[in-house]
Amino acid sequence: MVQAINNALDIMLEEDKSVVIYGEDAGKEGGVFRVTEGLQKKYGEERVFDSPLAESAIVGAGLGMALSGLRPVVELQFDGFTYPAFNQIISNVSRMHNRSRGMYNVPMVIRFPYGGGINALEHHSESPEALYAHIPGLKVVIPSTPHDAKGLLISAIESDDPIVFMEPKRIYRAIKQEVSDEKFSIPIGKAKVLTEGTDVTVVAFGAMIRECQKAIVMAKEAGISVELIDLRTIYPIDKETIIESVKKTGRIVIVAEAPESFGVGGELIAIANEEAFLYLEAPPRRVMGFDTIVPLAKGEPMYMISPDRIFYEIEGTVKF
Amino acid sequence: MVQAINNALDIMLEEDKSVVIYGEDAGKEGGVFRVTEGLQKKYGEERVFDSPLAESAIVGAGLGMALSGLRPVVELQFDGFTYPAFNQIISNVSRMHNRSRGMYNVPMVIRFPYGGGINALEHHSESPEALYAHIPGLKVVIPSTPHDAKGLLISAIESDDPIVFMEPKRIYRAIKQEVSDEKFSIPIGKAKVLTEGTDVTVVAFGAMIRECQKAIVMAKEAGISVELIDLRTIYPIDKETIIESVKKTGRIVIVAEAPESFGVGGELIAIANEEAFLYLEAPPRRVMGFDTIVPLAKGEPMYMISPDRIFYEIEGTVKF
Amino acid sequence: MLNTLKQPKEKIIKYNPEMIFENFDPREDKILRIIDNDGNVLDKELMPDLDDETIIKAYKSMFFARTADEMAVSYQRQGRMYTYPPINGQEAIQVAAGLLIRENDWLAPAFRELAIMLAKKVTLKEIFLYYMGNEQGSKFEFANHVLPICVPIGSQLLHATGIGYSIKYQKKDEVVFGFIGDGGTSEGDFSEALNFAGVWQVPVIFTIQNNQYAISVPVQKQTKSVNLAVKSIAFGLPGIKVDGNDFFAMYSAYKEAYDYARAGNGAVLIEALTYRKGAHTTSDDPSKYRTKEEEMEWDKTDPLKRLKKYMDKNEIWKENEEELIEKYKLEIDKQFSEAETATYPLSDIFDYMYTEMPEILKKQKADFELFQTWKENRK
Amino acid sequence: MLNTLKQPKEKIIKYNPEMIFENFDPREDKILRIIDNDGNVLDKELMPDLDDETIIKAYKSMFFARTADEMAVSYQRQGRMYTYPPINGQEAIQVAAGLLIRENDWLAPAFRELAIMLAKKVTLKEIFLYYMGNEQGSKFEFANHVLPICVPIGSQLLHATGIGYSIKYQKKDEVVFGFIGDGGTSEGDFSEALNFAGVWQVPVIFTIQNNQYAISVPVQKQTKSVNLAVKSIAFGLPGIKVDGNDFFAMYSAYKEAYDYARAGNGAVLIEALTYRKGAHTTSDDPSKYRTKEEEMEWDKTDPLKRLKKYMDKNEIWKENEEELIEKYKLEIDKQFSEAETATYPLSDIFDYMYTEMPEILKKQKADFELFQTWKENRK
Ligand SMILES: Cc1ncc(C[n+]2csc(CCOP(=O)(O)OP(=O)(O)O)c2C)c(N)n1
Ligand SMILES: Cc1ncc(C[n+]2csc(CCOP(=O)(O)OP(=O)(O)O)c2C)c(N)n1
Numbered sequence A, B: 001m002v003q004a005i006n007n008a009l010d011i012m013l014e015e016d017k018s019v020v021i022y023g024e025d026a027g028k029e030g031g032v033f034r035v036t037e038g039l040q041k042k043y044g045e046e047r048v049f050d051s052p053l054a055e056s057a058i059v060g061a062g063l064g065m066a067l068s069g070l071r072p073v074v075e076l077q078f079d080g081f082t083y084p085a086f087n088q089i090i091s092n093v094s095r096m097h098n099r100s101r102g103m104y105n106v107p108m109v110i111r112f113p114y115g116g117g118i119n120a121l122e123h124h125s126e127s128p129e130a131l132y133a134h135i136p137g138l139k140v141v142i143p144s145t146p147h148d149a150k151g152l153l154i155s156a157i158e159s160d161d162p163i164v165f166m167e168p169k170r171i172y173r174a175i176k177q178e179v180s181d182e183k184f185s186i187p188i189g190k191a192k193v194l195t196e197g198t199d200v201t202v203v204a205f206g207a208m209i210r211e212c213q214k215a216i217v218m219a220k221e222a223g224i225s226v227e228l229i230d231l232r233t234i235y236p237i238d239k240e241t242i243i244e245s246v247k248k249t250g251r252i253v254i255v256a257e258a259p260e261s262f263g264v265g266g267e268l269i270a271i272a273n274e275e276a277f278l279y280l281e282a283p284p285r286r287v288m289g290f291d292t293i294v295p296l297a298k299g300e301p302m303y304m305i306s307p308d309r310i311f312y313e314i315e316g317t318v319k320f
Numbered sequence C, D: 001m002l003n004t005l006k007q008p009k010e011k012i013i014k015y016n017p018e019m020i021f022e023n024f025d026p027r028e029d030k031i032l033r034i035i036d037n038d039g040n041v042l043d044k045e046l047m048p049d050l051d052d053e054t055i056i057k058a059y060k061s062m063f064f065a066r067t068a069d070e071m072a073v074s075y076q077r078q079g080r081m082y083t084y085p086p087i088n089g090q091e092a093i094q095v096a097a098g099l100l101i102r103e104n105d106w107l108a109p110a111f112r113e114l115a116i117m118l119a120k121k122v123t124l125k126e127i128f129l130y131y132m133g134n135e136q137g138s139k140f141e142f143a144n145h146v147l148p149i150c151v152p153i154g155s156q157l158l159h160a161t162g163i164g165y166s167i168k169y170q171k172k173d174e175v176v177f178g179f180i181g182d183g184g185t186s187e188g189d190f191s192e193a194l195n196f197a198g199v200w201q202v203p204v205i206f207t208i209q210n211n212q213y214a215i216s217v218p219v220q221k222q223t224k225s226v227n228l229a230v231k232s233i234a235f236g237l238p239g240i241k242v243d244g245n246d247f248f249a250m251y252s253a254y255k256e257a258y259d260y261a262r263a264g265n266g267a268v269l270i271e272a273l274t275y276r277k278g279a280h281t282t283s284d285d286p287s288k289y290r291t292k293e294e295e296m297e298w299d300k301t302d303p304l305k306r307l308k309k310y311m312d313k314n315e316i317w318k319e320n321e322e323e324l325i326e327k328y329k330l331e332i333d334k335q336f337s338e339a340e341t342a343t344y345p346l347s348d349i350f351d352y353m354y355t356e357m358p359e360i361l362k363k364q365k366a367d368f369e370l371f372q373t374w375k376e377n378r379k
């Protein structure tokens, strides 16, 4: 996935002089995950560079650039370090278009790696998608494969609205997939049915897709047919795809790493209820993180959602 | 309500020398809403004071105080100005107890007025309860009457856990209610059934309670019996009271001002589904804000949830 | 021996007049002042090269802004407008900057910048619309490169820095004016904006309108530094403290800052010492936190009176002030009336959230319209 | 005429020796340095009054910290520990502060403060536990008034300022040591912490360990200011730049800062110029962004070598270093083994979220236990 993202950035830098990239260590070093590696060399220090260590400034200055003709793609180093920029994001980035009644667009992408499972220090394993998805004016995008990462990122950079682009760091290098070198894009706001099935709908995104796919294998062995949907965009959420699937299966299980309460799960359950109530045959279930801090490495295996836990909940739902 | 809160602060300042209060304009002026009026005069500048204009510092320094023997009650001036402190809240305040494995407690209250309906400027009308409720380690409390404000705030100040205390500014001075001058407290984590009913459960909090009460009158006229629950604590949410009520009525409507998507409504619908699925007779409904910026004064009447809109949704649910 | 920063000594690119910033070192708490309260020139050497016509124009701009400001306060009192933050007393700063700022230069205001917004061709109608509670007031019809009013204190300066980067990157001949108040200097964003501007060496002129208060909190409680201009040193920028009620001092400082930034030398910090003569906003009562004596003391430094005295002494001013004020009032009232007739359709809430409206919002809007119809039918 | 801040000229409360900060003005980019790289005393006047025993103790502490640090890196390489941020090269700073800090004084560390944490009686076992991924390592059994390691850059300094307020309010005889890196000075929280400390006049000693890099970003790209100590001026605090690899210089600066703060004069900023000899953390590769030459140049200033040379020249050091290192290694390995045997029960994830566990968490825990049982039974 790292390579696919790098390639998307490369294509956009090449194509559009107004694209600039910066963030802590994003220039010379190419980022702590090497996502921007080689880009400074290729496009020069004016277009791909290290910024001082201040997230509010990275995002706030990025907004200024977006208002004055550039298309900044800023990198925040980790999920847990996006919060110093929270005020700029919620108070300005997401609002400038509306505040100015359309006088200004905000063609800006805020990229950051997110999620657990890499034995990291505190603040390096968070999944704040619900926080950003609750902010009107933003779009929140999360890819689950290298191919999607490339196509969605290209759409994000081409979008005139501000995009929060969350990259599942756990699978940065885990999934091997041939991705075309050509430019292509994947629409923002559309979920994707990855596997068709009839007994239960499983909705997930990011690194959890892979875990769900493992769980589906277990389910299949147990004779359960699962329809797996990759949300891809957290906001604006693709209600249609979800509703259609729930109407078919009558059951829904949501899988996400973030703390359960007030997370993505609740929203999906609400949607299923509001639009497919009469089709529901079992209570929707959330397979999500505990309402706790993501533990450090030794505790993480218990916190992180495993395929067998997903299977356990799928089975529970189907057997209801 | 302003007076009740002032009284709660007064009582706690009197009783406990470790209580200190500060924030922008919270000292000499007594706050822009006069909530802390008179307290500096009574307790001195060391205990009730103005801070420089920096929310991250207000909260971050407050955490330091809480770790070293004080019980700070800090005021953030408005909902929309809590975000510069977001990083301190999510990365430190909510975590210090867990991070230190119980070595440190965080007896700290973060107070701020929230919500719309006062014809204010941008950023002065927000309802960010879902953002704070999604943060593990915090408790989020919202009173709906002067009496509750006093009792809940006293509990909050006496709590050894960090509390986000959101005050519905729209009803700061709107509700007249005799409140005892004595010290009393109301438990955090418990919802309250305000009106018993049999046809539908309405869950709300803060300034929306009053609007719901008006809607209930309309419902009664239409022959609908509503059970109204004041959530009081957003996190940890009192599932029991909600579930019990839904089991009785079979229907639930959630009323809240914040943007609908990824807000409090979804969480409540999830709870109702997970624990009372077989009792549900109609799809749960959310009567919430649009997924937009709260408009300025001229647009606010459309955005703000009115009693007739609540009634409209109640009726729709009951007629389902 | 190895030493810290070893900043390569940047060559200053030539600009004129190249002296004021050097001569008024904020570390020594020097202040640039050119005329005294009675309009006497204190130092002829420092007097900027302005013809009478320009001085008169400046005075008229100050006068117009003050009249509009006072009328805004009274509209608010009449209940015809919501909260309004008066700029009364701070006109010299903004009008001086307004003389320099060009159409393509950028303005990143906070919310107390009426006069320079007018200079940038924002209309009073738009300002009124905004404070009547209509976002259409932030869509400037005639103004170019002006950001909307920014309420979250300090955050706008980062936008200014970012715009500075765009200008430099795109090799444009533009300068950014970023405004903040004294209280705002305590926010982390203030420091971050100046720090980034220093590192990126971008053409931004940061102005601190030090009007002595952040709502009720006096500047002495904001910081322990000797003044606010000296904060520039923390970010390696030139800084200067200026008498913000002295139009000539402000103009001279801006002129030098402007030439310096435009020549490519980077950002500059100006602390303009002034006084907020009015309330913080129309919902504030200053008598709670400051004395009449203090207000009267500052009143002696009033920028309009001061410039008027200068003009009188030098026999520049010839117009009838009464007539002028009547003319201005008519104009202002006309703009106010136009603002008052504006409507606010439901679609305004939804239309500008994204460049294209997502399904979710379309649905919410449609649902609300259904409710509205139900409500209509019910009557 | 009215002027800006009119800060009442604070009377400095007496403390000793009252000179170093005055004589090393960061605005002139002066640096306090007492011994050179070969251990020669540059200025006898400045030499702190320390007996041989204390100097030996200091050296041993530095030596122990370095040994522990190097072993930590190798444990990590063996896959027995996760990420670890080496302090190698930065020992003099922390050991100097460690000599002064008392049991009741506070320490607000970032994450590269091993040596002063040890001085505060944090155990190596705890440090190892933490970097093995067990939060129990942040519950210090013997250390008093030490905050856990704080990863979000800059945020810990605000806690230091708040603790300073508690101390002042409670009239305690305590001082706070707050640490940050050079990169951290760019965060808004850094400025806010110093600003509040200035306004509140609280006993906090802020140390910037300027080790030249923030991961890969050199300090020259963090700021345009002449040095980092000079940032103190923006907040009205005394500031000084010190050779952080010179134990004596660090001790002298700390001694003065400590006396100043303890006497009630308020906060102080110390920039300690040093070099991170190792990688940023064990997952970082410095060769991507710095040269071998640079590393070798800085190696000449190594704080241990330098102090050793001083001791040798003055015939203070008599012990056998080989023996010492063996003894240390045994001790360190013992602590590591203890850490390695620690367990991590499910309850650890839940037990410390609140002082009392809410129903919601009890339910989540119980549900997970049901799942675990199911999983067991399935095998
Ligand atoms: C982040 C943030 N915090 C608080 C406020 C509320 N507030 C509005 S104006 C103001 C005082 C601003 O003082 P100053 O910066 O001196 O500007 P002035 O009002 O004097 O022009 C405050 C605290 C805000 N708008 N934004
Ligand atoms: C708010 C925040 N942003 C980013 C990071 C990631 N990060 C960890 S250490 C570091 C560099 C710190 O540099 P410096 O302050 O010089 O301290 P040093 O590592 O050199 O001791 C960064 C960017 C973080 N921990 N916190």
Ligand SMILES: [Mg+2]
Pocket: C181, C182, C183, C209, C210, C211, C212, C213, C214, C215
């Ligand atoms: Mg002010």
Ligand SMILES: [Mg+2]
Pocket: D181, D182, D183, D209, D210, D211, D212, D213, D214, D215
């Ligand atoms: Mg560093």
